Amino acid sequence: MRLLAIGDIHGCLQTLEGLIDQVQPTKKDQVIFLGDYIDQGPSSKGVIDYLIKFGRRFPQTVFLRGNHEQMMLEAWHYRGRPAKVRETLDSWDWQSLYRTSKEYAVSMGGPKYVEAVWINNGGFPTLESYGHRPPPEEHLRFLINTKLYFETDKYIFAHAGCDRQDRLAETDPFTFLWHPYMCRFRGDGAPLKTVVVGHRVETKPFFAEYWVALDTGCGCGFYLTCADLLTGQVFQEKNEIGETQK
């Protein structure tokens, strides 16, 4: 069995397909996607389609939420249209999370800029990949069902970082989605876990004691990275900045 974590994809389906061809996951592996599937690259819709199929083929896969998925959900919620999107998003416990991008939007000028914040953070190619139409319900459900964190006996996975290791359930979602905190604290005396993240672009995969960072700039023409945490084996696929929409 391998414990495989995959960093930020950012709408680059060709690169994702190339990486998965290298990794050749099997049903014995556990794959954890660290979030930021959309924005920047040209094929966000295609990436979500791919991941939905991947999750059907490998049901033990964990899909974390990135700040970009959060921004997109909030932008669609803010748009509040059309009825189908509103219905789907109204069934989502969005209020507890809404402020994660709103807080950021407020710092940029005001809550009415929620959508503008998303567009300014690479959301426009995502809108284009959906033909400027609302995402299908299956895609919204996929995004809503992404997790803020995932924990095993030795690892904590989150998109950006975490706060106290022994208080994950009480952690502010903003921290998981946005803050690259290298958390090495727990108050319950249990051994520290290694925190595995994406979010902050590193020039190469970063492995330190209790901290692994795997966002290597896919969407910016660098690399998409997968690491097997149990062996340290790394797979990388070069991201072509001019990759075409799929």
Ligand SMILES: [Mn+2]
């Ligand atoms: Mn990212």
